[in-house]
Amino acid sequence: MTDWPQVRLHVVTGKGGTGKSTVAAALALALATKGRNVLLCEVEGRQGIARMFDVDPLPFAERRLTTGLPDADGEPGVVHALHVDPEAALLEYLSLYYKLGRAGRALDRFGVIEFATTIAPGVRDVLLTGKVFEAVQRNSRNKGAIHYDAVVLDAPPTGRIVQFLNVSNELAGLAKVGPVKSQADTMMTLFRSPRTAVHLVTVLEEMPVQETADGIGELRAADLPVGGVVVNQVRPRDLTPDQLATLDAGTVAGELAEAGLDETQVDAVVTDLLLGGREHAERRALETAQRAIVDALDVPAYELPRLPQGVDLGALYELAGLLRDQGLA
């Protein structure tokens, strides 16, 4: 049972290096069940989705990406992907909403499109979020387009997320009236509604946790709905703190022999195992302390394990399963 039944737009942010794109992809897989259609969007021009799923670079068009994670009855849904490109988004936006025709082409010819998408402050973000907004709001009137049950946005990092979503504020100093302004206001209504949730990905280290706490504060101050905190890359906890505190060379050596290691192997490895154990204990203690800070944030937290062999396609499904078991999807 999901903790977020009302949410149609899942925004995934996090400090750089915490695995935000991985979590966004796993969440999309987890949401795509029972024939549901899920759209996974990226906006930072990195083609991360294509690399994670090992497909050709994505165009600015919705593509069927893969089959979602089946539910207990074996019924999967479909994950689609979209790489949002600001220039293409602006041209589409102009033709869709304003039927500019010749003027639209003239804008391009005179470099206005380039200007608007690279230089004009705020406009770039409005275009990127605008496309995502359109995918969420789409309904049956839009013939031929896929209707999505959920949209997952692999968003900019925590430090920029409020600015990114707070589109009408960003435009406030510039466009006080006009269709772009009212479009931005309509988008804000969705972003501030219970149909949106901003999830923050962190690892249990000091800086990312601090940034997560700051991010939650900023989101709340901007009236943007905070979703869950996804605690990523958690170290294994199969050893208890007690066990780690009372490591004993003799016992370990004995057990290694019992496990079938010969004497030379035992000698070579026992000191290192103990050293590794102590270092692990130290890092675990740090993680526990940071985890307590995460718990004090008073938002639902979800945990994903550290995968020593890295994240491949199989691992994404594994992580998707864990997210679903814990109720993020």
Next chain:
Amino acid sequence: MNQPPRVGPSGRPRGADVGAAVLDVDALIDDRGVGIIVCCGSGGVGKTTTSAALALRAAERGRRVVVLTIDPAKRLAQAMGIEALDNTPRPVTGVDGGPDGGSLDAMMLDMKRTFDEVVESQASPEKARQILENPFYIALSSSFAGTQEYMAMEKLGQLHADARAEGSYDLIVVDTPPSRSALDFLDAPERLSSFLDGRFIKLLLAPAKGPLKLVGAGFGLITNALTRLLGAQVLRDLQTFVAAIDTVFGGFRQRASKTYALLQDEGTAFLVVAAPERDALREAAYFVDRLSADRMPLAGLIVNRAAVPPAGDLSADEAMAASERLRRSDATSTTAGLLRLHADRTRLVEREAWLRDRFATSHPQVPTAVVPALATDVHDLDGLRRVGSLLGGDDASG
């Protein structure tokens, strides 16, 4: 002068040897010919810590150093005494400069203030006020993606000029913003030029400058379309902004090109910082290629947070097998848990070594320093010293 080598995929290969050459960090920071070290890399790889640790180590080896950081962790900023963001270098206390009189100053970049200062230095007070109050300028100077990169380089140019005039510093270490479009600052001069020389801007400026020769029918179409989209006020603001900034732009472009030349100078050394992960190393490869395409002096790659290889020759599979055997008789066996940790670590080390090897194969000329992961976060000078000694290749356990 010991010139840092220009290296990159287009450079000269170092023979058939695949393993990367070792980056001698101490030789780099001791080289008096090197006056600027720029640390770049993607977000979350420890760039800020690396810059601060390098700066501290250089200071304690006798250099007079200033470090320009972008967004340090709160406690690290406190430890360095730069939690106040006033855009001026402040001395860091507790630095042991040794007999050569080394010293360390630090500052945190205030992007908007740096931009304001540039405008103020380039325009008359009247004009400057017009620009500073314009909503386009305010948005551009505080939120435009790319401004931060550009301002970091602007500040570097200023620090360098001041240091030269006053003889205050002999080494400037620069941390760069975690930019998604990586080396935006390299593009800054060109982007500014193409922006302000663009046809659209020319059109906007045309009415202010006199006869509308170029314009013709197109302009009316555009202004109408823009007015419909954004409202008339925006267009008026934009026109005022462009007209005002145009007068100071000559100065902007000149400064940007000067900074660019400074970066290319042989007294500058670029360090690319990465973590031993696929994405971070892919970004690092991009940085290396881009720097070499721009003929920037790349000194090498720093791979942070490397897993430390376990001793002994027990493979991951053997360790897992032994762990399973023990767990069959005692599910909570401590030794089984330790064996699993050993297996995880061995696999991580293997994976990282493989990733670094792939990088070295495609970029054989990039000298590399590998910094083992620390168990705890760094937030004081002692922590920075520890990182510094690891960067310098001292024994990890020391």
